[in-house]
Amino acid sequence: MGTNLKKKPVNGMKDIMPREMEIRDYVTGVIKETYRSFGFTPIETPCMEDIANLTNKQGGDNEKLIFKILKRGEKLHLDTAAEESDVVDYGMRYDLTVPLSRFYANHANDLPQPFKALQIGSVWRADRPQRGRYRQFTQCDIDIIGEATNLAEIELISATTTCLGRLGFAGFEIRINERRLLKAMAAYAGFAEDAYEDVFITLDKMDKIGLCGVRSELLEHGYGDAAVDKYVGLFSAVAEEKDVLAGVRKIAEMLGDALDGEVADSLCEIADAVNAAKSCDFTLVFDPTLVRGMSYYTGTIFEIAIPEFGGSCGGGGRYDGMVGKFTGSDVPACGFSIGFERIILLLLEQDYNIPESKEKIAFLIDKKFPKERLAEVFAQAKSTREEGKQVLVVRMNKNKKFQKEQLEAQGYAAFCEFFADDNR
Amino acid sequence: MGTNLKKKPVNGMKDIMPREMEIRDYVTGVIKETYRSFGFTPIETPCMEDIANLTNKQGGDNEKLIFKILKRGEKLHLDTAAEESDVVDYGMRYDLTVPLSRFYANHANDLPQPFKALQIGSVWRADRPQRGRYRQFTQCDIDIIGEATNLAEIELISATTTCLGRLGFAGFEIRINERRLLKAMAAYAGFAEDAYEDVFITLDKMDKIGLCGVRSELLEHGYGDAAVDKYVGLFSAVAEEKDVLAGVRKIAEMLGDALDGEVADSLCEIADAVNAAKSCDFTLVFDPTLVRGMSYYTGTIFEIAIPEFGGSCGGGGRYDGMVGKFTGSDVPACGFSIGFERIILLLLEQDYNIPESKEKIAFLIDKKFPKERLAEVFAQAKSTREEGKQVLVVRMNKNKKFQKEQLEAQGYAAFCEFFADDNR
Numbered sequence A, B: 001m002g003t004n005l006k007k008k009p010v011n012g013m014k015d016i017m018p019r020e021m022e023i024r025d026y027v028t029g030v031i032k033e034t035y036r037s038f039g040f041t042p043i044e045t046p047c048m049e050d051i052a053n054l055t056n057k058q059g060g061d062n063e064k065l066i067f068k069i070l071k072r073g074e075k076l077h078l079d080t081a082a083e084e085s086d087v088v089d090y091g092m093r094y095d096l097t098v099p100l101s102r103f104y105a106n107h108a109n110d111l112p113q114p115f116k117a118l119q120i121g122s123v124w125r126a127d128r129p130q131r132g133r134y135r136q137f138t139q140c141d142i143d144i145i146g147e148a149t150n151l152a153e154i155e156l157i158s159a160t161t162t163c164l165g166r167l168g169f170a171g172f173e174i175r176i177n178e179r180r181l182l183k184a185m186a187a188y189a190g191f192a193e194d195a196y197e198d199v200f201i202t203l204d205k206m207d208k209i210g211l212c213g214v215r216s217e218l219l220e221h222g223y224g225d226a227a228v229d230k231y232v233g234l235f236s237a238v239a240e241e242k243d244v245l246a247g248v249r250k251i252a253e254m255l256g257d258a259l260d261g262e263v264a265d266s267l268c269e270i271a272d273a274v275n276a277a278k279s280c281d282f283t284l285v286f287d288p289t290l291v292r293g294m295s296y297y298t299g300t301i302f303e304i305a306i307p308e309f310g311g312s313c314g315g316g317g318r319y320d321g322m323v324g325k326f327t328g329s330d331v332p333a334c335g336f337s338i339g340f341e342r343i344i345l346l347l348l349e350q351d352y353n354i355p356e357s358k359e360k361i362a363f364l365i366d367k368k369f370p371k372e373r374l375a376e377v378f379a380q381a382k383s384t385r386e387e388g389k390q391v392l393v394v395r396m397n398k399n400k401k402f403q404k405e406q407l408e409a410q411g412y413a414a415f416c417e418f419f420a421d422d423n424r
Helices: A018-038 A060-065 A095-108 A152-165 A179-189 A193-203 A206-220 A226-239 A244-258 A261-276 A322-327 A340-351 A373-385 A402-407 B019-039 B060-065 B096-112 B151-166 B178-190 B193-203 B208-221 B223-237 B244-258 B261-276 B324-327 B338-348 B371-386 B400-409
Strands: A048-051 A069-070 A088-092 A113-126 A136-147 A172-178 A282-286 A299-303 A312-318 A333-338 A362-363 A390-395 A413-419 B049-050 B068-070 B089-093 B117-126 B136-145 B174-176 B282-286 B300-305 B310-320 B333-338 B360-367 B390-395 B412-416
Touching: A018 A113, A018 A152, A018 A340, A018 A413, A018 B019, A018 B390, A069 A340, A069 B151, A088 B136, A095 A113, A095 A136, A095 A322, A095 A333, A095 B390, A136 A152, A136 A340, A136 B208, A152 A172, A152 A261, A152 A282, A152 A299, A152 A312, A152 A333, A152 B390, A172 A261, A179 A193, A179 A226, A179 A244, A179 A261, A193 A206, A206 A226, A226 A244, A244 A261, A261 A299, A299 B324, A299 B333, A312 A340, A312 B338, A322 B068, A322 B333, A362 A373, A373 A390, A373 B390, A390 B019, A413 B282, B019 B117, B019 B151, B019 B338, B049 B096, B060 B096, B068 B310, B089 B324, B089 B412, B096 B117, B096 B136, B096 B324, B096 B333, B136 B151, B136 B338, B136 B400, B151 B174, B151 B261, B151 B282, B174 B178, B174 B261, B178 B193, B178 B223, B193 B208, B208 B223, B223 B244, B244 B261, B244 B282, B261 B282, B261 B300, B282 B400, B300 B333, B310 B338, B360 B400, B371 B390
Parallel strands: A172 A282, A362 A390, A362 A413, B174 B282, B360 B390, B360 B412
Antiparallel strands: A048 A088, A069 A088, A069 B068, A113 A136, A136 A333, A172 A299, A299 A312, A312 A333, B049 B089, B068 B089, B117 B136, B136 B333, B174 B300, B300 B310, B310 B333
């Protein structure tokens, strides 16, 4: 063996085996087919971006996890290099949103308005490797750029839920909230504007620490009793109100002038339309505690919760500021990222059976089968394939019984054997 | 605009626009479907490999073109770094064969024997950017590992030609040769064994400089007149003999004992079987001048020549030594790489129409259409999609005529308009 060759994939990344690939290909097919039927068009961008585009504070903590590309040839001066930025020009993308924004800025004149993009691609994050989380993984995003109204939200949620339904998921929730509602609640309670982000970080822990935990943590952070109690009171009041229309109306009434009426109306319109166009069994749920980490969201935010999972299985929202960083003028944008890797993991664990599979036949050729008659075997394989079947042509092993068992495990249900003597 | 954000993709890489993506997705679908019917199973490996695996002299000149990944965190010591290898741990793969060999070495026990792999993925080469050649591009390889006999060659050629046929190509050639035949011809002519590679580099230029050119260059390189003339004579003798059986038999007769009879027999068996299982219009052609650059080939080599193109549109061969570099013991292997990017380019230039496309309908919603009735529109969009149609829901623009023209250019053939007043 070569002295220093490595058999394992690089640390934290994985080889994808045939069984998993079969599921991944199937899921990718369903996703593309479904999103296309909603008018989303696939695009692709390079896996590398200029390092400046990736370190622009839009990516939050992900910017600390970038795999960076060494400069090449004359551009590299290792001897005089003082810091990383001296030796690096590109980085591997850590999401598909930054590249999409650049793509849109580069090609806006050649794209439909609004532009409905579908991206399925690898992203890289040099996270600490851990079970089930990899440093290269697939993201699957749909985005609508140039649509300021809630048509965008409605289409994104309808398309994503239709997709999940076609993949066999049922009984899941889409949780919805609004950044502007979050802010109005904080304002109403009396927090200072520059404290909002800190308050939301605590609020985001609701799932884990509960309302009491949120209350204690806010007090620990030094916020006044009055503000904290008023804030917590809002959430208590609608804690049982999962219906979007009822929940939003109730909160809007409590907030009064602190909330722009348009925000509540829009959430209700989204709920009406999404429910009217429902194509599978899910519930759209109002969740005033939903924060979504990334700070670039400006309006509606949403998240998929599948009961089989603990956490979120995808999410998204409106980010009207991001594209403008590239174009120079603000462009409305809204996106939904479906949790591709989590879906694959779940289907693998369920030992998912792919619906439409071809009949599989194995042709076994005995060692003594005359070489000059090989052509007949391949002609027969050809016509069998033309009948729509999958045909594997292999040499017959000495231990034929074992070989057939192995082939059966791969889904080959029929065998056709070729011996030297036709009468055998 | 952000001070230093770049709108363009990084140098030498490209954004893929909707029209091209549509063709790429279609071609990928045909390829996967076809290769699956031959029993190839898709796999994937990470886009990065340990730098040691990529710089093992297997990749020839491609090893000079690797995009390298900077070490991260505590592993990076820029201050004491003397050379590239001090600051780099991974590299972007430059082909799919090295990763496949590593994959096979890592998982052989869990894979079918023989293992028929299908890989479609991006590779990266920091080549000088030029028209039509990009630094990130897609390769599409099928490989059979663990099959020592020419069943492998037959299946690879049959599968690849079937694929090209389904994509609408006809009248193309598959050129075939054998490394051992190449060597026997050089031996027969009297070249020393250590001169073979140099002789083959000149022979490889036959397309461009012709037989006379090859003769002159060999003489310039200082080889003796007798050897050069004997060598050139072999090629003259079979120059018109494109039929594999006739050509190989003729050469074998001239070479006599210099050629292992098994080499000629095997080429003829391959030709017989491939021709018997032909599923589209192509010719298998004997080309004793075919060299294929990569030095890792050990037996049969082949190449696709499509008349619409100047050069090759894919190729492959047997490389029985490569996998053993990882496993420690030799494993027979044979692969065929279809020229994915060239096929896409050709189909784009031909303004290719994708066979099966959905009917596309655009729903246009007037600005005055009442918000409380949006739900009806989306319910109708849903049922239309369930009929198998593609439905785009958008706001109606002021300039509706222009908007419809734009939509028609995107393939939307029918329109459904929603106004405030139903009777309009």
